[in-house]
Amino acid sequence: MTTPLHYNLLTVLGPTASGKTRLAVALAGDLNGEIISADSRQVFRGMDFGSGKDLHEYGNIPYHLIDILESGAEFSVFAFQRLFLDAFTDITRRHRLPVLCGGTGLYLDAVLRGYRMVEVPEDPALRDELEKLSADELAARLRELKPEQHNTSDLLERSRTIRAIEIARFEQNRPEPDAEWPDIRPLIIGIRWERGELRKRITERLRLRLENGMIEEVQRLHEAGVPWERLEYYGLEYRYIGTFLQGELNRNDMFQKLNSAIHDFAKRQENWFRKMERNGVTINWVEGAGDPLAEARALIGP
DSSP states (O other): OOOOTTOSEEEEEOSTTSOHHHHHHHHHHHTTEEEEEEOSSTTBTTOOTTTTOOGGGOTTOOEESSSOBOTTOOOOHHHHHHHHHHHHHHHHHTTOEEEEEEOOHHHHHHHHTTOOOOOOOOOHHHHHHHTTSOHHHHHHHHHHHOTTOOOGGGGSSHHHHHHHHHHHHHHHTOOOOOSOOOOOOEEEEEEEOOHHHHHHHHHHHHHHHHHTTHHHHHHHHHHTTOOHHHHHHTOHHHHHHHHHHTTSSOHHHHHHHHHHHHHHHHHHHHHHHHHHHHTTOOOEEEETTSOHHHHHHHHHOO
16 A cells, blocks of 8 residues: 555554554554654663563564663663654555654654754763762752753763753854755654543553553663663652662552552653644554554545
């Protein structure tokens, strides 16, 4: 099947546990498509339950940007955008349809609104200067450079704070990127659920993942050399399960706190999608509780 002329990128987005992977896979099967994951953690090998890869849902549909880095590595929106463009170009050249699927709002926005980004080189002199500062002094320096800073994960680990300062300093005199942005014409489909129903889905999925090996996954990652502090950087599941494994929470408290935190995360995802819409991104919403596949197929047309 040839790609419809009015779009050359199908995007399926939604909050965690909304069923977006299943929908994206079904549509990719209809449209001779290949999935490009827009998830900040699925790039890491060995991080399966905690990142919600659900690889069993893909069947014979090819996928990209999953299991491409060793656990414990760093990944950024700049790296994601560069790898997305490589995958988009490759898939399009083979006359197949790229299907972007995920819930990491910043990554989705970077593609759909075409962020023009440049790679920030390391600054050895600045790093030598910053190494002498305390964690509080580093945080103050970052806030001074970037008063609107909202990404508190940059303050969880000393190396991340130093890197954030390095980037903020570079951006003060950032050169314009000279890479040509490809012609991307997206059709965006979002899955939405009534808040109470989504909360039930999140809780049930968390329960199943804990029963099926997510705790053991976190233990394996730590035993393989990923420190507890680093695991915190990889998200809520790794943070709370790591705390449990260190004996700082009992299992019931870990479940309750993690479950509540994921509910809050889903709200933040929905807020990000609304922000994207306010910034001019058109999202065609389908109802998760109905027949989202039929609704999506009707939007796509023949």
